[in-house]
Amino acid sequence: MEYAPNPSDFPFLAKGGEMGKLILQNDWSKTSLGPIESWEISLRSTLGVILSSPFPMFLFWGEELLCFYNDAYRPSLGNNGKHPAIGKKGKEVWADIWDFIGPLIEQVMNSAEPVSFQDQLVAFYRNGRTEDIYWTFCYSAAYDDSGRVNGVVVTCTETTDTVLTKRKLEESERRLRSMIHQAPVSIAIFQGPQFITEIANNRSLQLWGRTAEEVLHRPIFEAMPELLSQEIQGILDQVYQTGEIFSASEFPVELRRQGKLETTYVNFSFEPLFNSSGEIDRTMAVGIDVTDQVVARQKISESEALFRAMADNIPNLAWMANADGWIYWYNKKWYEYTGKTPEEMEGWGWQSVHDPEVLDTVLARWKHSLEQGEIFEMTFPIKGKDGNFRQFLTRVMPVYDEKGAISQWFGSNTDIQEQKDFRDELERQVNERTAELLLLNDSLKKSEERFHHIVAEVQDYAIFYLNRDGIVENWNAGAEKIKYYKAHEIVGRSFSSFYTAEDQVRGLPQQLLATAASQGRSTQEGWRVKKDGSLFWASVVITAVHNNQGEVIGFSKVTHDLSDKKEAADALEAKKTELEEKNAELQRMNKELQSFAYISSHDLQEPLRKIQTFASRILEKEQANLSDKGRELFARMQRSAEQMQALINDLLAYSRTNTAEHVYQKVSLASILERIKQDLREELDEKQGEIVLKDFVEVNVIHFQFQQMFYNLISNSIKFSRPDTPLRITISAERIPGTAVPVKHLPQDRHYWHIQLSDNGIGFEQEYKDRIFELFQRLHGKSEYKGTGIGLSIVKKIAENHGGSIGASGQLGQGATFDIYLPVERV
Amino acid sequence: MTDENFSILLADDDEDDRMFFQDALDELLVSATLHVVNNGLELMGFLEENMHQLPHVIFLDLNMPSKSGAECLAEIKKHEKLNAIPIIIYSTSANPEVMESLYNLGALYYVRKEGDFSNLKSVIGKALSLWQQNSSRQPHRSNFLVLL
Incomplete structure (x- = not known):
């Protein structure tokens, strides 16, 4: 560096x-x-x-x-x-x-x-x-x-780190809420002293019968006003104020669900929730709806009570025992019957009411049932409070718990003393009856033998048995006599050999069997063939014989030889035909006779009239040339001719009532009488006669005949009127039922006109009431009262032609009454 | 009976009756021309032949051989040229049913052959005068039978 x-x-x-x-x-x-x-x-x-x-x-x-x-x-x-x-x-x-x-x-x-x-x-x-x-x-x-x-x-x-921690917190809160919502119990959280619903899970909403919108972010007592008057409001307030948890079981709450107030039972707790400052700011409610369980239990206890009531009221003695046979309950009937107290009977105390002789067996079998879990059933005597034993049928059934183990036993004792007495009596009667039946059977057998014997010996009837196919199975003496076959010749053969060839061809034997099979019986009369081929007229009855199942197993056949009867019937038939022919001939002759009467009367009156005419001409023209005697003889001759003419006229009228055509028409009685009054005006005037018609009716009659009838009756009244008294004829008509008609031979099923004609004439003696209607019968000498003796016969004939009748009644000097009965409707 | 010009035709098979009828007309001083036929066939033949000069009235017996009075009546009433001739039935019988049917066929009057000649005479006379008075018009059926 x-x-x-x-x-x-x-x-x-x-x-x-x-x-x-x-x-x-x-x-x-x-x-x-x-x-x-x-x-x-x-x-x-x-x-x-x-x-x-x-x-x-x-x-x-x-x-x-x-x-x-x-x-x-x-x-x-x-x-x-x-x-x-x-x-x-x-x-x-x-x-x-x-x-x-x-x-x-x-x-x-x-x-x-x-x-x-x-x-x-x-x-x-x-x-x-x-x-x-x-x-x-x-x-x-x-x-x-x-x-x-x-x-x-x-x-x-x-x-x-902070973010992740916060995230975890949020997740955990989200989970909590989700848990609350998904919890199988109702959970709700209320905020503040107003209990504003912050969370309410689905269960809560279900319990309350409300939707989320109805309750969330609102004070709960506002959303569910039905809670206001209930105890639950005070409890919630107390929890919020004191911070003490409250919990209750099967707490009844009235909830309005779907508009209906329902009693709901809940197990629930209210818990206070504290904020970070340690102050209560929310309340949590956790609850379970136990209504179903509570109701079910109530029902069970009701049903239990019902069971007890029933068990106390059945006529049987009843009791219940634990699984080990220790009886903890008897019904009222038990105590009533035994007269014992519950303390005496409890557990195994029941042995004191048992017959010591049977008790060991009872105990042994009861213990066996308890060990094996088997139903106990036995009849034994139980002592009543009066000290007498009665027979009881005892049944004990195991009652199982949910696991299938016996939890208790239910026992009942049914008093069968009466049944037992009854059964004993029944047995006695059955024995008696069996003995009687044996006797009867024996006599039946004898009677059957006798019957067979009789059947076998019957001479006038062939009686035998056919199997299902018509094969002859037995034969009696009558059969042999009628059909000539001996038993061994015919048994086993078909009965169709008794029928003629034609009947066999048209299947008559089979038809008769089929009819008997289907209808129980068939009968027929017809020709049958004997062994030698000769025929006889038979009346046959074939009856189906059934077994107990109602199946046809054969037929009994009874044949009677009716040849004699047939001959007689044929002869009768012939006689009948002959009679009918004769009758027809008679009717024909009668008709001929009537027409002869008519024609002869008609032809007779021609020469008669001419005799009268010639006589009148002679009397008129040769008056001067005749002596007094001659004139008187001539006058007598004329009277005879007149008499003869009257006779012929009446005879003509009489025979006409038979030959003429019967044309019915409606006529009024009044018009008929009016016409007759005109025709007989002179005669009526002479007698100062009066005809009174009381009932104005219309009748359906043969016009001319009906008119003739009244003409003759009124003429009759005129003729037999009293010389010193003005003639009075009264006519009435009434419609009456056939049952009210006093004439025996008229049918009663129709209605009749009862026309009555009465006069105040000389009348007649009652003994002549029938004779006056007879042809040519006269009650008086010709010199006293003119007449042919035909008039009333014609009247009678006309009444009969109409299907009716006429009768007369009278008393000498008191007038005569004629009662005419004519059917209302044409016959 | 002043009218000289009227003619009567009598159809009757009985000779005696024809005589009585003639005598009655004579005694009644009816100066009509009387033609007589012996039965129904003759009657119809006569009418056919004398179509230009028909009788003014016919007295018709019923019981005649070959053709009865009733048959003749029906035939005449059906015949367009003959049906105007008035026909008076002239018979012994008086069967009401037969009378009814004759009236219906168009007969004018019904005269019964009376036994007593004076009666016969008067009933024929009455029939003739009824016919003349009523100029062939059929009476009510109750007046069909000419009474004494």
Whole structure:
């Protein structure tokens, strides 16, 4: 080293430590600064301040921004990096961060305003690697002797450790908050005496039934006014004021959730939180919603109470024992029945109510169940308070805990004394009945044998059994007699051989079996073939025979020979046909007769009329030539002719009622009577006659016949009127049901007109009431009352033609009454 | 009976009845021309032949061989040139149903052959005067049968 300045010459470097020595040793003559001796006062004093400072300081000086720094700054450059940088150009030393500090230095140099940074991350190379280093630093201007800014003093502290520590703190706080939020319990922190909610985790919000927006940063009692009136407010105040922790279990709180006030049970604690000054500034609430558990327990205890109530009220005796069989509880019924006290019964005390003879067995089996964990079931007697034993069916069931181990036993004793008595009685009855049945069975067997015997011996009926396929399985005497086969000839053969070839071809035997199988039975009458080929008329009943499962297993067949009956029926049928033919012939003859009556009457009246005409001509023209006797005889002849004419007219009318066509029409009774009044005006006038119609009705009748009927009836009344009394005829009509008609042969299922005609004439004796309607019947001599004896027969005939009837009643001298019944609707 | 110019046609198969009818007209002093036919066929033949000089009125018996009075009536009433001739039924029978059907066919009156000659005479006379008074107009059915 050629150049070696003396440290004593440079007091500003004297206290400069290692860096002072390095400055002194550096050959500054080769730099733009020149030798130390030539340095400006300002530089010297600045360096004096820097080098003696215990804080890390750095100086960029001059055009080239030559680097100076003190011992405190040295560690920031690391062990193995930029050091020693004294006297080197700033841009070269800090090449790795020049982009960042270059502009800063320039800014300070130009403006002379200091620039400072806090916890600034600056990555630079030291200790053999690039490290992220945090700095808090200040760049401030350094002036030269002329007062111009000629450098930048960097005062700095490396805050890497502080920053990292702070970071860790923040992370830890973040974790805490996250932990609070994710905690499986409700955690909330309230600030100050107003309890402003600072933190409330999701659990808390769930518990409260509120959203974060509703509670955060608001006083909790404002956000949840339902708490105001509750104990919890006082507790929270007390914790805040006294700093004492409060904790409670299953504490009931009323909370409004979804608009509904609900009772919630919580395990919770309130803890005070202290600030750095040791004062309480916040309160923390930690809680767990245990409502479900509380409610469940309440339910269990309710259900337990229910169980006890039930167990006390069942008709059985019941009890519960520990796993080892020590009975700790009996129901009320037990005490009622035994008359013992709980103290006497507790544990194994129950033995005192057992029958000593059975007790050993009971104990042995009970212990066996306890050891093996098996259900206990046994019937034994238990002594009641009256000292009598009754039979009980005892069942004991193990009750398991969650692990599947027996925790206790539940026992019940059911009084089966009555059942036992009943069963004993039943057994006795069954035995009795069995004995009876055996007897009955025996007699049934005998009866069956008898039945078989009878069937076998029946002569008039073929009775035999067919299997499912129609094969004959047995044969009785009747079968042999009717069909000629002997049992050994036919058993095992198909029954279809009893049928004619035609019936076999059309499958009749199979049809009959099928019908019997499906409907239970089939019947048929028809020709059957005997062994010798001859036919007989048979009535056959085939009945299906079922087994217990309802399946057809065969058929019974009963055949009756109806040949005789058939002959009789055929003969009857023939007779019937013959009768019908005869009847038809009769009807034909009758019709012929009627038409003969009509034609003959008609033809008879022609010559008769002419006889009358000739007679009248002779009487008129030859009056003078006849003697008195002759004239009288002529008059008699004329009367006979008139009588004959009347007879013929009536006969014609009578026969016409049969031959004429029946045209029904509606006519009013009034119009009919009006017409008759006209026709019979003279006769009525002569008798001072009066016809009174009471009911004006319309009837559906054969017009001419109906008119004829009334004409004849009224003529009849006129004819048989009393000479001394004016004639009065009353006619009424009424619609009546068939049931009210007093005529036996008329059907009752329809309605009738009841037309009644009464007169005040001479009447007749009741015994003639039927005879007056008979043809040619007269009650009086011809000289007294003219007439042919046909008029009322015609009336009767007409009533009958209408499907009706007429009857007469009367008393001699009291008038006559005719009752006509005609169906309302045409028959 | 002053009108000399009217002619009556009687259709009746019975000779006696024809005689009675003639006698009645004579005694009634009806001076009409009477033509007589013996049955329905003759009646229709007569009318066909005398189309230019038809009778003023026909008395028609019902029971006639070969063609009955009722058949003749129906035929005449259907015939456009004959249907105006008034027809008086002249019969022994008085079956109301038959009368009804004849009225419906268009017969003018119904005269029953009375047994007593004086009655017969008066009923024929009454029929003729009814016909003349009412100039062939069919009466109400209740007056169809000419009564004594």
